[in-house]
Amino acid sequence: MITPFNLRPLLLLRGGFSFFAFTAMLFFIGCGQSSPRFAGHESTKKETTKEKKGNIRFSSKVIEEETREDDKKVDINNVEKRYSSGTSTPSTAIPKTEAREPKKSDITPSGKFEQQKMMDAILAWMGTPYEYGGETKSGIDCSAFSREIFRSSAGTDLPRSTFGQAKQGSSVTLENLKFGDLVFFNTTGENPSHVGIYIGDDMFAHASVSFGVTLSSMYSSYYKKRFTEARRVIH
Numbered sequence: 001m002i003t004p005f006n007l008r009p010l011l012l013l014r015g016g017f018s019f020f021a022f023t024a025m026l027f028f029i030g031c032g033q034s035s036p037r038f039a040g041h042e043s044t045k046k047e048t049t050k051e052k053k054g055n056i057r058f059s060s061k062v063i064e065e066e067t068r069e070d071d072k073k074v075d076i077n078n079v080e081k082r083y084s085s086g087t088s089t090p091s092t093a094i095p096k097t098e099a100r101e102p103k104k105s106d107i108t109p110s111g112k113f114e115q116q117k118m119m120d121a122i123l124a125w126m127g128t129p130y131e132y133g134g135e136t137k138s139g140i141d142c143s144a145f146s147r148e149i150f151r152s153s154a155g156t157d158l159p160r161s162t163f164g165q166a167k168q169g170s171s172v173t174l175e176n177l178k179f180g181d182l183v184f185f186n187t188t189g190e191n192p193s194h195v196g197i198y199i200g201d202d203m204f205a206h207a208s209v210s211f212g213v214t215l216s217s218m219y220s221s222y223y224k225k226r227f228t229e230a231r232r233v234i235h
Contacts, residue, residue, distance in 0.1 A: 118149060
């Protein structure tokens, strides 16, 4: 039998339950996708998608470190004057046809490939912007660049990824590098995460995250401490 004395605890219990249910309802409504609380989450999802398509895959910290620690700048204009046969296409223009074959007198043979032809191919891409996943003159990444250079100048097909390219050919020490060797670096914490093409005089060509297709020194502070290995694909 319910009396006024034992009814009060029941009312208090019911009231407490109602308050708990109301609070829970507000919490779940607040966690809905339309809630401002999820704005950051949606933004993160969009950024992740964009990272797979554009050149923001690498954090601003990576770009900042590369810019600050790349302390041995290569004079690209001087290199072009020294090594170009005059057949490379300016980087500001997208070639519609293949450049003419270099004259025999311009070529420095190196085994099974023409060193001058590869150098001209490299110079033709100078200044091309970096784009993760890109493969054209409007934007290209490091492994696509090395793959394109080897394909167009040496007739050699390389895997599309940096990791795949690191499995090609034979291992080479830093002291025994030759023109055309692939050089690999750990720039993101993943090894390898970056690849370039050695061109001699302690320089290599690559698609840099910060500077696009450029020439860098193997002994700049940034690349010297991040170098991991080198592979000789062509002889």
